[in-house]
Amino acid sequence: MKTEVYLVRHGETLFNRLGKVQGWCDTPLTIRGIDDLKKTALALAQIHFDNMYSSDLKRAIDTVHLMKNANVVSQIGKIKKLPEFREVFFGSFEGDSIDETWRAVSKAAGIPETEDVKAIIDAVGIYKFREATKKADPRHLAENVEELDLRMQRAVKVLREETRNEGRVLVVSHGDFIKTLGIKYWDQSDGLHDIPFPENGSVTRGILDEDGNFKIVDYNCSADDL
Known part of the structure; x- marks a missing residue:
């Protein structure tokens, strides 16, 4: 079964606002971040998801619960946390x-x-x-290129194992990690050059096939684009 994957970047955080480096360290969502995420959640509220996942960092966990609570057509149980989808370190x-x-x-x-x-x-x-x-x-x-690429491949493999019987899932991750996925897997990227940094609360959509091959088909979409 192919799985449609909606990758959501978490909302704005305190360190985002203060201009501080934030990879594996964590700070809470700001009011602005929560308000922006509510727009994304509303745009996704009528889309059925078989499951929802998130990075194991709190800003991602808080984001996925906003998505879950706003969705009116999905029956989502306990959110599973996937550390492979953490931000770049x-x-x-x-x-x-x-x-x-x-x-x-x-x-x-x-x-x-x-x-x-x-x-x-x-x-x-x-x-x-x-x-x-x-x-x-x-x-x-x-993390350098090799370390990040190995973790990214592991993330895709783990997601394939988790979602084999799921047709559409939502995964909350982080800006630089989603961008790195985009460079490697977006069908409009040449795999060598930089691409735009995804906005807080943006949605990137990919397809994960039966053999574990991943392809991103929509990148950095705002709530208005959905």
């Missing part, structure tokens, strides 16, 4: 200023220091950006 940079972090990463990438993450990625490419992040991390704990 930024190691020692977790909780630091985003601007200071990107300056350190740009320096490690060998380009003029900048706070503009897009400028860094445009200059060196998404893969060298990941390697520069690990290099700039004083403890070298940040």
Whole structure:
């Protein structure tokens, strides 16, 4: 059975608002984040889901419960948490200023220091950006290309096993992780270059086939697009 997967990015959080690096560290949803998610939840309220899943981080768990509570056509039991769908890990940079972090990463990438993450990625490419992040991390704990790709493949495999008898599911994950999935699996991505960062509360839709092959067919859709 093919499974239609709705990937939802969690709502805005405190660290999003404060401009701090947030990967595996966690902060609560803001009022704005909750309000935006209510729009997404309303847009999905009449879509039947066989199940709902989320990353094991609280901002994702709170988001999936908003989706579940608003849906009027699905009978969803206990939400299963999938740690494989966590955000990208930024190691020692977790909780630091985003601007200071990107300056350190740009320096490690060998380009003029900048706070503009897009400028860094445009200059060196998404893969060298990941390697520069690990290099700039004083403890070298940040996920690099290989580590993130292995976790991403594991996430798809785990989701295939969980959803073999489910036709449509919702999974709440995180911006950078969804973007990384998009680079690899979106049918409009060449697999090499950067793509837009998904908005808080956005929906990315993919198809998971019987053999575990995953393809994203709609990326970063707002509530108005659904």
